[in-house]
Amino acid sequence: MKRWQIGAALALLIAIGMAMFVALNREDEASLAVPPMSLKGTRTIELLFPGFRGGVARESREIVSEDSLEGDVRTAIEALIAGSEQGARPVPAATIVRNVFWDGEGELTISFSEHLRSDHPGGSEAEFATLRSIVGTIGTSFPGVDAVRILIEGDVVSSLAGHADLSHPLRTADFR
């Protein structure tokens, strides 16, 4: 083998080595895009229910974590649907959580069954109380969530009962 051929082969090897190093580094960097979130085990969440004369009543619950944000949010919402110890039911009893999606960047999307809208008593006070319970519970118990988008049967809706604007995500900071 000629000297130049040896030199070229050596340079090629170095280049391949560096390319692999960079590729590995890129892998590391990409993995940082999704913050590690291990929720496994039992954890305490705080549920927000409508309280006396429009106030907020907070109740703590121990839940068995599903090891995913989506799973734990679903558990929390189903606890809201079941009602408070005082019998407050801010979310109509027949409501089903169809899907929960976490975008990894602060926004959570929850798709509910039509019951959330059709069985709701209406009125801005009750409507905002329902949203405060859902969004406030998520904002309190899952601090990484900045905004909650509420869908009905997978569709964006303008409102739940005609008063609160649901055409865009609701900021959790507004409902804590």
Add this chain to the structure above:
Amino acid sequence: MTGRRGRGVLLAGALLLAALGPAGALAASEPDKLDGSVVTPERSGARHLDVYRTGGVDYVDVNEVARIFRGTKFWRAEIEKLVLRFGDRRLKLTVGSPYVYVDEQGTNLYAPVRWIDGRIFVPMSFVTDVVDPIVPEAVAWDAVSLRLRVDSSDPNIRAIEVSARQNGVVAELRLADPLAATISVEGTRAELRIPGGVFVPGTRAAGSGGTLVRNVTTRQDGGEAVVTFELAVEDVSAETMSRTSPPRILVTFREPGGELPLPGYEGVAPSMAPRVVVVDAGHGGSDAGVSAGGALEKDVTLAMSREIARRLRDAGFTVVLTRDGDRFLSGDDRATRANTASADLFLSVHANAWFDDAMTGFSIGLPRSAGGGTGDGTFRAWGERAARTTGDEDLCAELVAESLETRLALPNRGTRRAEFAPLAGTGCAAMLLECGFLTNPVDAARLTSPDQQAAFAEAVARAIAAWRDQLEAGGTP
């Protein structure tokens, strides 16, 4: 031989370059996490700021940038693009790319946007070179002390009203403090520059520019507020003057060959007193609203709205009902009624509900942003009535609540600002009035009784008339 050796070296070099590329070079070096600070002279103390330094470039979390300058951000994870909005300016960033687009204009940051610790970081040059010129605050970055200095400016331009006159157009800018302005005309475009001017978020141009002024847009250009007037013809003469009591800037546009001063203009601002009220009977048609004890919200709101409308007309207002029968209207339909009527006040009448029968009383809802708009700071299409200030809305709500409490001794459940869907899109002062709870037997009896509807309507109409009188007398906060 030499040629073959050269090819080999070139090949190796090309492979090296491909491997090291700009992203590779950045990825290879681990950024240093440094403790920086944000200093706002108007507030005491400094706030901590995470700064990452890599390759001599300082990076800051884009969430911090949005928070400091009150921007909104939209993220599309699948294509790793982020959109930041400051007022009506739109900034597009892509992770891994040094290019940022301000509206559609590209700028090179000379360092890519990066993921660091699961967050998006931007080079500090993004803050100093891209954000600084489009926000009202003045920004300075000291790379030695790692201090980001932000000199805040409070919004001081509250409203813009344009009115057509006999031989021209007058535009009035209502201010919090006296400010000077300069105007320049080039072709069919006039630009008013106000050093130190900062628009109140949601401020929109109001009124009509007649046939001379086709459109009005605004933008923040660093420490200057800029209002651009699109003119129908060339050779329009423009003058500007400042007034101190109340603080305002007046701009006059004269048609080619016309004469100044405009009739009736001499130092007199267009009247800002409310004249037009759009009364919106909530729900309707297939949307019955609350249904309780045999009563439907859509019927109660229609009866109440008719009563309020009649009394407002008696008080001298021009009144438009969004519906005068049982029919469905979308939110857009209602907002369109208000905007095409050049409403000064949009009053949406509702009846409330609760999960049981305990709750009683009236409440008032106001839009989160002034004028019931989208809150994104953009201007509406020409011909729509602009926003009044949040102060106007607060005053109106206060007077209505006070009137209902003192005249009818009704429990007041309070006033709050929120994203109320029935108020969205209206370009004027807007208010959602929940008259009482149909789920409460006492309230329901009051809401469905014609006599008590009339008494309620009287109290509301008197309050709105008092609001008009206070604004007319210059009582705007």
